[in-house]
Amino acid sequence: MLKNGIVWKDTQGNPIHAHGGYMIFHEGYYYWYGEDRRDNFYVSCYRSQNLTDWEFRNHILTTNSKMEGYRVRTTLKLINEDGKKVNLERPKVLYNKKTNKFVMWAHFENGKNYLDAAVAIATCDTPDGDFTYHGHFNPYGYMSRDCTLYQEEDGTSYFISASRDNADLHVYRLSDDYMNVDCLVHSLWQGEYREAPAVIKGKYHYYMISSFCTGWAPNQGKYAWADSIEGRWSSLKEIGDETTYDSQSAFLLNVNGKLLYVGDRWGGDGDKYFESGYVVYPLKETEDGLEMIYQDTAEFE
Numbered sequence: 186m187l188k189n190g191i192v193w194k195d196t197q198g199n200p201i202h203a204h205g206g207y208m209i210f211h212e213g214y215y216y217w218y219g220e221d222r223r224d225n226f227y228v229s230c231y232r233s234q235n236l237t238d239w240e241f242r243n244h245i246l247t248t249n250s251k252m253e254g255y256r257v258r259t260t261l262k263l264i265n266e267d268g269k270k271v272n273l274e275r276p277k278v279l280y281n282k283k284t285n286k287f288v289m290w291a292h293f294e295n296g297k298n299y300l301d302a303a304v305a306i307a308t309c310d311t312p313d314g315d316f317t318y319h320g321h322f323n324p325y326g327y328m329s330r331d332c333t334l335y336q337e338e339d340g341t342s343y344f345i346s347a348s349r350d351n352a353d354l355h356v357y358r359l360s361d362d363y364m365n366v367d368c369l370v371h372s373l374w375q376g377e378y379r380e381a382p383a384v385i386k387g388k389y390h391y392y393m394i395s396s397f398c399t400g401w402a403p404n405q406g407k408y409a410w411a412d413s414i415e416g417r418w419s420s421l422k423e424i425g426d427e428t429t430y431d432s433q434s435a436f437l438l439n440v441n442g443k444l445l446y447v448g449d450r451w452g453g454d455g456d457k458y459f460e461s462g463y464v465v466y467p468l469k470e471t472e473d474g475l476e477m478i479y480q481d482t483a484e485f486e
C-alpha cells in the first residue's frame with residue numbers, strides 16, 4: 186500500500202526520486218521519469234509492471250551525459266558558468282515509433298535564476314539507458330517553463346508549456362521525429378498564469394489539469410476540456426480543493442479506462458523543497474465535468 190504524500194521507496198528500499206515526473210507504458214512496463222537533484226543527477230528512471238513496485242533503472246541524465254547538437258541550433262550546457270548544476274525540471278519522455286528513439290523534453294534553467302525559460306531535449310535508443318543531451322532552445326523565441334508532453338495513439342504529439350513569464354500556456358505540435366516544434370497550435374488562457382500542465386484523454390473529452398503559480402506551495406488546481414488537442418479548449422474550472430489536496434500536478438494516467446491524477450507534494454520551504462512526496466487521486470469523469478477524489482492511499486488500479 187502506497188501512502189499518499191510521502192516519498193515512496195523503490196524495490197531496494199531507496200527513496201524514489203522522480204519529482205515533477207511522467208510515465209509511459211512500453212513493452213509490458215510503466216517507466217517513471219522525474220527530477221533527481223542529488224549529486225550530479227538530473228533525471229532518474231524507474232520501472233514497474235504493477236505501478237506499485239518500482240525498480241530503479243538508471244540516472245538517465247546527469248552532468249556527465251554525452252552531448253550532441255542536432256539540426257536545431259541549441260545551447261549545449263549541463264554545467265553553468267559558475268561550475269554549478271543547471272536546472273532540468275519536469276522531464277517528460279515519449280517513444281517515437283518512426284525513429285525508434287525515446288525523446289525527452291524538459292524545462293531548462295541556468296541554475297542561477299529562472300530567466301532562460303527554455304526547453305531542453307535528450308534522446309536514447311532504450312527507455313532507461315544513458316540519454317544523449319541535445320541542448321536547450323526557446324521555441325520560436327518564446328519563453329517556455331513548466332511543461333508536459335502528450336502523445337496521440339497515431340503518434341502525433343504535443344509539447345505544452347508556460348510562456349510569457351507563465352501568463353499564457355502554449356500548445357505546440359511536435360515534428361514527426363519529436364526533435365522540434367512543428368507549429369504553435371494554441372496560446373491558452375492568456376493572463377491566467379498556469380503551471381504544471383498535465384493532459385489525458387478520457388471517455389468523453391481530453392482534459393488538462395494545471396496549477397496556478399505559487400512556487401512550491403500548493404494552490405487551487407484547475408482543469409479544462411476539449412474534444413481534440415487542436416480544437417477549442419474550455420475555460421478553466423476548479424478541481425480538488427484550494428490546495429488540490431496538498432499537491433501540484435505532475436501527470437495524468439489512463440489505466441484501463443480509469444483516470445488518475447499523479448501529483449507532487451513538494452518538501453516545503455526547507456532545503457529539501459525540491460523533493461516531493463507523491464499522491465494519486467482518482468479522477469471521476471461525468472457528463473458535467475471532471476472531479477478529483479481525495480484518498481489517503483495511492484491506488485493505481
Ligand code: GLA
Binds near residue numbers: 274275381399401
Ligand atoms: C513551480 C513549478 C516547479 C518549479 C518551482 C520553482 O512549483 O511548477 O516546476 O519550477 O515552481 O519555484
